[in-house]
Amino acid sequence: VENLTASPTLKFTEACKAPAQGKTGIFGAAALNRIAIGLYKNNSNVDGAVTVFGSSFTNAIGKEDAAKFPNAGENVSLRISGKDLCINGYSMPTLADELPIHLYNLKSNTSYTLKLDVSEYAGNGVDAYLKDNVAGTKTILSGSDNALSFTTKTADAASFGSRYSIVFGASTLPVKSINLTAAVQASGIMVKWAVKGEEKVTSYVVEHSTNGVAFSTLSTLNSGSSLYSYIDASAKEGNNYYRIKVINNAGTVSYSSVVVAMIGKQKGTIGVYPNPVVGTNFKLQLSNVEAGSYSVRIVNNLGQQVFARTMTLNSGSSSEAISTNKLAAGTYTVRLMRNNGVTYQTEIEVR
Numbered sequence: 001v002e003n004l005t006a007s008p009t010l011k012f013t014e015a016c017k018a019p020a021q022g023k024t025g026i027f028g029a030a031a032l033n034r035i036a037i038g039l040y041k042n043n044s045n046v047d048g049a050v051t052v053f054g055s056s057f058t059n060a061i062g063k064e065d066a067a068k069f070p071n072a073g074e075n076v077s078l079r080i081s082g083k084d085l086c087i088n089g090y091s092m093p094t095l096a097d098e099l100p101i102h103l104y105n106l107k108s109n110t111s112y113t114l115k116l117d118v119s120e121y122a123g124n125g126v127d128a129y130l131k132d133n134v135a136g137t138k139t140i141l142s143g144s145d146n147a148l149s150f151t152t153k154t155a156d157a158a159s160f161g162s163r164y165s166i167v168f169g170a171s172t173l174p175v176k177s178i179n180l181t182a183a184v185q186a187s188g189i190m191v192k193w194a195v196k197g198e199e200k201v202t203s204y205v206v207e208h209s210t211n212g213v214a215f216s217t218l219s220t221l222n223s224g225s226s227l228y229s230y231i232d233a234s235a236k237e238g239n240n241y242y243r244i245k246v247i248n249n250a251g252t253v254s255y256s257s258v259v260v261a262m263i264g265k266q267k268g269t270i271g272v273y274p275n276p277v278v279g280t281n282f283k284l285q286l287s288n289v290e291a292g293s294y295s296v297r298i299v300n301n302l303g304q305q306v307f308a309r310t311m312t313l314n315s316g317s318s319s320e321a322i323s324t325n326k327l328a329a330g331t332y333t334v335r336l337m338r339n340n341g342v343t344y345q346t347e348i349e350v351r
Contacts, residue, residue, distance in 0.1 A: 006063065033122050035141070035166060037101065039076040040113040047076045049086050051099055051166070053121070057089040059097070064089025070105075074112070077102045079162075093126050099166040108154045114164065119144035119257050120308075123168065131167045134159060138167065143243065143257030145212060179299060181333070181345070182242045182261040188233040189261045191242050194301070195226055205245035206230045212241040212258060237263045260343055269344065270336050273319075276349040280327075284320045289313055290338065296322065297335045298348075306332070 034052040038045050049068070057064050061080065066087035068077040077084035079102040088099070106112065118128050118141045129138040130148065139146075152160060180193040191206055201223040207215040219230050232240065240263065244256040271285040284296065291314050298307035307324045327350045336344040 032120060035121050035128060036117040037076055037078075038115040038117075039074060039103065040115060041074065041110065043113075046074050047071055049077050049088070049101075051078060051088040051090050053090050053092055053123075055092055057091050059091055062089060074106055075102075075104050076114075077104075093123055093128075093168045095126065095168055097168050098131070100162060101164040101166065102162070103160045103164070106152050106157050106160055108152055108157045111149065111151045113147055113149045115148075116141050116146040116166075117144045118142065118146065126168045129167050129169055131165045132163060133165060134163050138169070140169075140254065141166075142255045145243070145258040177304065178244055178246070178256040179301075179333075180242070180244055180256045180259050182240070182259045183345075184235075184261050184263055185231070188231045189235040189240055189242075189263070190229060190231055192227070192229045193244055193256065195228070196304075198223060198226065200248045201246060202249050203247050204228060205247065206232075207243050207245055208232060208235075209241040209243075209258075210236065210239060212239070212260070215241070215243060235261070235263055270334070270346050272334060272346060272348045276351045277327075278351050280324050282322055282348070284322050284334070284336070286313065286318050286320065286336075289318075289336070289344065292338050295337050297337065298324065298327075299333050299335070300328075301331060 032052050033054065034050055036050045037048060039047045052064070054064070059080075061083060064087075065080070065083075065085050068075070068084035068086040070084075075084075077086060078088040079085075079100040080088055080090075084102055090097075090099070101114075103114075114130075116130060121128060121141075128141045130141055130146065131138050139148075148164075150160070177196045178193050179195075180191070182189055182191050184190075193204070195201075203223060204221045206218040206221070208218050209215040218232060221228055221230065232242075239260050241258055241260045243258045246254045246256070269287045270289070271287075273283045273285055275282070293310065293312050295308060295310050297305055299305050306327060309322075311320060313320075329351055330349075332348050332350060334346050334348055
């Protein structure tokens with residue numbers, strides 16, 4: 001156990017044992033306001049770091065920070081006050097803030113991908129950008145799938161240690177939120193999105209990918225409604241990734257999060273019992289679901305997330321107990337999302 005500002009201890013006593021007690025969530029269900037960073041090599045995640053924002057956190061080193069334990073191989077950390085952190089607690093960002101990303105032990109002549117997830121970041125009007133300190137560019141970050149691929153050369157491998165950082169700017173998003181879904185139908189894959197707070201938007205562009213990285217344009221729809229849809233009749237077997245590019249009247253571009261629908265290869269299903277849900281407890285019934293780490297999220301019809309938690313599942317079928325806070329009566333979408341992009345979802349009614 002390590003803390004950067006004190007000397008903590010961890011003690012287990014006989015009274016800690018509870019052999020008859022059911023499994024209990026210990027990390028909390030509330031979604032964190034955070035930006036997560038992942039370093040990938042050969043499509044495999046080799047390391048990660050995260051910044052969590054909160055009004056009670058300090059920008060200096062504090063008890064909310066966790067020191068980075070270096071890997072033998074490649075590493076990514078957030079370099080704060082001269083220290084490498086794997087978890088960085090930070091106050092709500094301002095336009096003057098910058099979070100240096102420290103990449104080290106990178107191999108020469110090797111291809112890497114840096115992925116940043118800002119799907120749970122809420123900056124109160126302050127957007128996050130990835131800054132390239134060598135090229136002098138800034139790229140706005142939006143949704144869960146921001147990927148930057150690069151190859152280290154022998155001459156510049158060391159320069160990546162301080163090349164990238166996260167900086168902040170005034171919000172330019174033309175909509176407050178986009179709730180995007182994709183579902184397989186007989187005629188293809190139905191892509192739907194509901195927008196909230198549409199302001200000065202001129203058009204929405206439906207983009208498709210087979211790998212979640214390289215996207216191509218499928219169709220452009222003019223703005224003027226809160227609900228939009230498009231059927232991809234040419235979707236192929238396997239993973240089909242979708243995102244929405246939002247363009248406002250000033251030419252500013254932003255992106256929704258990425259969703260995935262699978263044709264032919266996905267056999268797993270999820271269901272909810274009882275449905276309608278009365279109270280705060282229900283069972284998430286899983287059938288032929290791939291093993292792995294998942295996040296469970298519940299969103300309302302406005303696309304607002306009202307519940308989130310994580311779970312690790314074994315391959316096959318099981319029933320998982322879900323306990324939420326009191327939800328208002330209405331219809332909600334339950335999404336079970338794996339970190340590789342596979343998403344299962346179903347609808348529930350709360351009474």
